[in-house]
Amino acid sequence: MTIFDPEQLAAQALSGAKAVGDPAPVRARLLNSAAFVAGFVPPDYLIAGILQRRFLYSITGRTGGGKTAVCLRIAAHVAEGIPLGSAAVSKGRVLYLAGENPDDIRMRWIVLMEQMDLDVNEVAVDFVDGRFKVAEIPQHIRDAASKHEYVLVIVDTSVAFSQSVDENNNIEQLQHAEALRGLIDVLLGGPTILVCCHPPKGAGDDNLQPRGGGAMIAEVDGNLTCKRTETVTEVHWQGKFRGPDFSPLHFAGGSHHRAAQRHEWQPNLERVCQTSERARAGRNLKSA
Numbered sequence: 001m002t003i004f005d006p007e008q009l010a011a012q013a014l015s016g017a018k019a020v021g022d023p024a025p026v027r028a029r030l031l032n033s034a035a036f037v038a039g040f041v042p043p044d045y046l047i048a049g050i051l052q053r054r055f056l057y058s059i060t061g062r063t064g065g066g067k068t069a070v071c072l073r074i075a076a077h078v079a080e081g082i083p084l085g086s087a088a089v090s091k092g093r094v095l096y097l098a099g100e101n102p103d104d105i106r107m108r109w110i111v112l113m114e115q116m117d118l119d120v121n122e123v124a125v126d127f128v129d130g131r132f133k134v135a136e137i138p139q140h141i142r143d144a145a146s147k148h149e150y151v152l153v154i155v156d157t158s159v160a161f162s163q164s165v166d167e168n169n170n171i172e173q174l175q176h177a178e179a180l181r182g183l184i185d186v187l188l189g190g191p192t193i194l195v196c197c198h199p200p201k202g203a204g205d206d207n208l209q210p211r212g213g214g215a216m217i218a219e220v221d222g223n224l225t226c227k228r229t230e231t232v233t234e235v236h237w238q239g240k241f242r243g244p245d246f247s248p249l250h251f252a253g254g255s256h257h258r259a260a261q262r263h264e265w266q267p268n269l270e271r272v273c274q275t276s277e278r279a280r281a282g283r284n285l286k287s288a
Helices: 006-015 033-038 067-080 102-116 139-148 170-186 215-219 254-261 269-287
Strands: 045-047 056-060 094-098 125-129 152-156 192-197 222-228 232-241 249-252
Touching: 045 067, 056 067, 056 170, 056 215, 067 094, 067 102, 067 125, 067 152, 067 192, 067 232, 067 249, 094 102, 094 139, 102 125, 125 139, 170 192, 170 215, 215 232
Parallel strands: 056 192, 056 222, 094 125, 094 152, 152 192
Antiparallel strands: 222 232, 232 249
16 A cells, blocks of 8 residues: 655645656646746747747638648748738748648649749749658658658648548547647747648538537637638638637638639749749759
């Protein structure tokens, strides 16, 4: 029989030491007001008033709602330090996990670089072409992060990098969300993590929250929403957002989407191929 000394337990609780017979260390600390406030870390914004460094965000929208288009645009703005509307953007290297449809993302990126007049050979964005379990991030990606110190990691999409068998399983989604948050510490630089998520099947505009029975929304620091209107794609938040409210962001492109559905708009494939050829030529020059 183990006998506990109340005074010893109290001292261990204050010091954070492990109590006899306790399977885990005691993490609770008793602090006075000054000591508690001294631990405050001011917000460090990647995108002023919207995305904070070392925070985990979901961006949820229905299929075709514009999640990938918005995330690619955000990636380009962060890589170049270009303001997003009136919001200032901190410049830094971006890691884009293109797991769901790399070929589609590749074409979208080429077109976006043309539209923004950016050099695809120089822009500070790295892509992962393929899938892995986010809890088992490959060593070569860790090594790249230690060299570049990514400020933003975009996961497209959550399910493509999940170890969950069932997207709607609360426990599995909690474990997946914790693994996504773990990227903040695994990848040097304390990046913002932005994860593209699908809402429940048949979800309306009032239920654009990630699948997972509440586990995902409970773990993230904010859930951005992405919905397409007649003229723009609107990004705001729903369900949870740590930080001050912000006005909805509007991304142009709705007219292109409608035209594409009518087969009246297509990417300029000749320009896409030319850009792809320039990118290959740039790689060859660097490796020579």
